[in-house]
Amino acid sequence: MYTDILNGILSIFDPMVLLLMFGGMVVGLVLGILPGLSGLTGLAILIPLVFGMEKTQAFALLMGMYAASSQGGSVTAILLNIPGTGPNAATLLDGFPMTQQGHAGRALGISLAASAFGGLFGGVVLALSMPLLRPIVMAFGSPESFIIVLLGLAYIGVLATASPLKGLISGGFGVALSFIGYQEVSGHMRFTADSIYLFDGIRLVPMTLGLFGIPAAIDLIMSGSSISQAKIVHATASDMLEGFKDLFRHWRTFLLCSSIGTVIGIIPGVGGDVAAWVAYGSAKQASKHPEKFGTGCPEGVLAPESSTNAKEGGAMIPTLAFGIPGSAGMAVLLGAFLIVGLTPGPLLLRDHVDFVFSLVAILILGNVLGSVILALAATQLVKVVNVPGTIMGPIILILVAMGAYSTAGNILDVLSAFLIGVLGYAMRRAHFSSPALFLGYILGAMAESYFYLSLEAYGWMFLMRPIVLTLIVIGFFSLNYKWLGKLFKKTGRAA
Amino acid sequence: MFNILFPLALLSVVSVMIIFALGYDDTARFFPLLVMLPVAALLVLEIFLELRTRVKQKTGKPEGGPAEKTGLAAYLKSQAWVVLLLLSLYFLGFIAGSALFLLIYLRTHEVKWLYTAISVVVTVAVIYGAFGLLFEVYLYEGLLFSKFF
Numbered sequence: 210m211y212t213d214i215l216n217g218i219l220s221i222f223d224p225m226v227l228l229l230m231f232g233g234m235v236v237g238l239v240l241g242i243l244p245g246l247s248g249l250t251g252l253a254i255l256i257p258l259v260f261g262m263e264k265t266q267a268f269a270l271l272m273g274m275y276a277a278s279s280q281g282g283s284v285t286a287i288l289l290n291i292p293g294t295g296p297n298a299a300t301l302l303d304g305f306p307m308t309q310q311g312h313a314g315r316a317l318g319i320s321l322a323a324s325a326f327g328g329l330f331g332g333v334v335l336a337l338s339m340p341l342l343r344p345i346v347m348a349f350g351s352p353e354s355f356i357i358v359l360l361g362l363a364y365i366g367v368l369a370t371a372s373p374l375k376g377l378i379s380g381g382f383g384v385a386l387s388f389i390g391y392q393e394v395s396g397h398m399r400f401t402a403d404s405i406y407l408f409d410g411i412r413l414v415p416m417t418l419g420l421f422g423i424p425a426a427i428d429l430i431m432s433g434s435s436i437s438q439a440k441i442v443h444a445t446a447s448d449m450l451e452g453f454k455d456l457f458r459h460w461r462t463f464l465l466c467s468s469i470g471t472v473i474g475i476i477p478g479v480g481g482d483v484a485a486w487v488a489y490g491s492a493k494q495a496s497k498h499p500e501k502f503g504t505g506c507p508e509g510v511l512a513p514e515s516s517t518n519a520k521e522g523g524a525m526i527p528t529l530a531f532g533i534p535g536s537a538g539m540a541v542l543l544g545a546f547l548i549v550g551l552t553p554g555p556l557l558l559r560d561h562v563d564f565v566f567s568l569v570a571i572l573i574l575g576n577v578l579g580s581v582i583l584a585l586a587a588t589q590l591v592k593v594v595n596v597p598g599t600i601m602g603p604i605i606l607i608l609v610a611m612g613a614y615s616t617a618g619n620i621l622d623v624l625s626a627f628l629i630g631v632l633g634y635a636m637r638r639a640h641f642s643s644p645a646l647f648l649g650y651i652l653g654a655m656a657e658s659y660f661y662l663s664l665e666a667y668g669w670m671f672l673m674r675p676i677v678l679t680l681i682v683i684g685f686f687s688l689n690y691k692w693l694g695k696l697f698k699k700t701g702r703a704a
Numbered sequence: 705m706f707n708i709l710f711p712l713a714l715l716s717v718v719s720v721m722i723i724f725a726l727g728y729d730d731t732a733r734f735f736p737l738l739v740m741l742p743v744a745a746l747l748v749l750e751i752f753l754e755l756r757t758r759v760k761q762k763t764g765k766p767e768g769g770p771a772e773k774t775g776l777a778a779y780l781k782s783q784a785w786v787v788l789l790l791l792s793l794y795f796l797g798f799i800a801g802s803a804l805f806l807l808i809y810l811r812t813h814e815v816k817w818l819y820t821a822i823s824v825v826v827t828v829a830v831i832y833g834a835f836g837l838l839f840e841v842y843l844y845e846g847l848l849f850s851k852f853f
Contacts (some may be wrong), residue, residue: 236838243834244843254839374750381743382714385721388736397732400724421785430782433813600823605807606789607802611831613797615841623793627786634779639710657735 220584221574226269230571233273234579240274240293243283244418245610247294252541264549265567271545272568275538276328276563276575279517280583283320287510288594289436289605290425291612292417294351295651296485296517301421302644303502303509308436308504308594316586318452321580326456327515328576331466331474331522336569338526339558347475348508353643355659355678357476361483361652363643364490372640379642383649384656386411392654392659406621415613415626416650420643421424422612423630426605429598436594436601444591449584455507460509462492463515470516476524482651488516494687511535512656525572529553529565542561544581583674708754715747787811797846798835804817 220226223521233255240246251274259267282293287304291336300320307316365380366373388479389400390410401407428437466488473484492512493502502509521538528539532553546553551561558565593601613626633643671677685692719741725736788808792801805822822849835841 239834240839243830243839246835246839250839251820327834335723374746374753378711378714378743378746378750381716381739381746384739385718385743388739392732395729398830399728399732399736400721408797427782429784431778441723483713599813599815600810600819603789603806604787604823604827607806607827608830610789610793610833611798611802614844615835615839618842621795622792627790630786631783635706635710635713639707642708653739654733660735661731697849 211294213562214566216223218561218570220265220563220567221269221570223265226266228266229266230269230273230575231578232279232584233270233275237274238281238579241278241283242285242290242293243281243414243615244293244608246284246612246615247474247664248275248538249541250616251275251422252277252538252545255489256541256545258547259545262549263321264551264564265571267549268568268621269571270683272452272543272571273575273578274574275542275581276518276521280321280324280576280579283324283514284317284587284590287320288591289601291422291605293610294419295482296513296648297414298417298421298482298644299485299489299513303504305425306503306505308363312448312505313591313594314448314587315452315455315507316510317444317591318584319455320447320452320514321449321508321584321587322453322456323511323514324518325580326463326579327467327470327518328521329517329573330464330515331471331525332569332576333522334471334519335522335525335572336566337379339565340438348676350666350674351662352667352674352677355478355656355671356684357473357487358652358656358659358675359485360680361487361490362656363684363688364486365648372642375640376645377641379636380649382653383646384653385649385657386416387650388657390654393658405620406625411625411650412609412617412622412656413651414581414616415456415622418609418613419626419629420633420647422605422609423627424637424660426602426609427630427634429605430601433598433602435597437575443586449587453597456511456577459508463512464496465495466492466512466516467519471523471641473516474520475526483655484520485513485650486651489510491687501503501515513586521576522569522572525568528547529557529568545641579580591663598612620679653693708751708758710745711750711754715744715751715822720746793844793846795846795848797849798843799828799829799845800849801846802831 221230233251236251236255237248238425240248240251255274259270262270279294279296282297283304286297286301288308290301290305292301307313309658313626329648362380364522365376374637375681387410389407391399391408400407408537460477469491470484473675489502489509489512492508493499496502496508498506522613524539528543530553532543543553546557551557554575571626609626609630610623613622614620617624636643636646646676667674672681721736722740722744725733725740727733728736789801789805793806795801796804806824806827807820810823811817815823831843836843
């Protein structure tokens with residue numbers, strides 16, 4: 210057993226494996242930086258190349274690319290306010306204000322360190338949980354997913370502390386938008402106005418780019434000044450190091466958010482968006498200075514980044530143990546397993562322990578090396594924030610249009626992104642919360658589906674399942690612990 | 705004024721959605737109504753609070769001062785550029801449309817020819833090279849090119 214584990218880990222240090230992993234990571238970083246394209250696109254492009262490859266080499270290429278893609282997305286979120294992928298939208302809430310304040314290097318440092326260590330955390334949990342995989346995965350069904358998603362929705366209130374009423378309206382409106390399209394449970398088309406385009410609902414990428422990228426571009430066009438607002442921003446090694454230190458200064462936040470990411474990754478179908486937002490909300494709740502979140506707070510960058518990368522380790526667990534993909538990316542990777550002649554499931558864990566540990570090592574190394582490559586490139590990348598808004602604004606608009614189009618190849622997605630952009634800009638002017646709307650939009654329909662699935666499978670008794678009850682209690686305390694703490698103190702003093 | 709107009713616009717959208725939802729069966733309308741009815745109520749509350757604040761703050765100043773008007777003009781101008789981009793992409797496609805839009809925009813804003821040329825070349829290179837060649841995204845060629853060429 211231990212020899213297998215060691216052999217598996219050592220096998221990734223083969224020069225060809227390392228070369229393929231490096232190639233994959235470069236593709237992943239470029240994909241992440243380009244708006245609209247994600248690791249999923251990369252997997253679809255690279256999968257044909259793995260036919261005939263040795264299995265460790267094939268997965269070094271695919272997983273190296275996949276691990277690095279989310280890190281590229283963080284860079285554009287922090288520097289340009291354009292989230293590369295859905296989960297990166299949570300990063301820009303504090304990452305972009307940090308850039309505007311001249312702390313782009315520090316924000317990138319936090320993001321890269323959190324990504325590397327988050328990936329490491331997820332990988333270690335994956336390795337350690339191998340013997341426990343079966344009971345862990347089997348414990349989570351649709352009722353537990355429903356509660357987790359509901360918990361995510363509850364964070365709408367946490368995101369919008371500046372104006373809770375406007376936050377609730379924004380979140381509720383986001384949930385309403387998520388109902389547009391085909392309802393899985395009843396097969397009904399809702400709010401589509403008979404438009405075929407809306408049958409699938411409002412797509413995620415146009416929504417993400419429109420809501421966050423276009424208002425940023427309009428601001429640049431209107432002001433004409435650079436993102437750094439006339440200050441010349443550099444990303445020196447010491448800035449990056451400062452960001453790196455932030456990870457250790459806020460180690461509790463890191464552990465909390467990485468754990469959240471890993472657990473959410475384990476639950477099939479819940480996904481990285483939920484992980485990033487739940488982690489952000491939890492970090493804000495747990496912070497001593499929640500009022501600083503959204504204004505350029507290091508913890509606000511640390512939280513989503515660590516959870517997003519830790520999530521991939523968690524998502525590997527059901528994929529390897531049962532062949533149940535924990536995320537869309539894992540579903541594509543499942544195909545790659547079959548291409549190289551492996552069938553994920555209990556037999557894989559029994560007969561190919563060395564290979565499973567190679568995967569764990571690739572996942573960890575991919576995250577760490579991806580961060581190192583980006584850290585080396587950061588000094589050059591950061592120069593983009595000094596470009597005048599007159600030049601950067603229209604370029605961002607074009608990239609947003611290209612990104613919105615690229616996922617489905619539908620020109621209507623561009624129109625959709627720009628209409629959402631107008632909504633996003635209007636929300637900003639009227640002091641409504643775009644992040645709350647986005648969170649509601651991501652989670653609304655998901656909550657509805659899990660609710661009906663749970664109801665069909667277990668009746669109302671689904672609320673009585675032990676893990677559901679535990680999650681409800683944890684959720685209640687995590688959302689109200691400050692208020693409860695004050696209450697207990699008061700009661701203690703009165704007694 | 706915008707702080708009242710925007711929630712009013714949201715309220716009208718939500719109201720239309722509520723009317724649509726009432727026509728669906730129980731499973732399809734339960735969640736939308738569960739969410740949208742409270743949202744509509746909160747929007748009414750928000751409009752009421754905003755109106756009350758405005759009445760309290762009323763000092764006899766005329767609506768829409770010069771700053772607000774300048775902001776609106778700048779916003780409308782930026783929206784005109786957005787519409788121009790959409791039209792150029794729709795008719796000329798991603799390569800030609802982006803290049804033309806960027807050229808017009810940058811020259812109108814008196815950006816030097818050298819920077820204009822660099823910006824156009826880099827943007828087209830990213831679209832064609834990264835999206836088109838490397839990641840094999842089919843680049844929409846525009847109505848004009850697909851119909852007439």
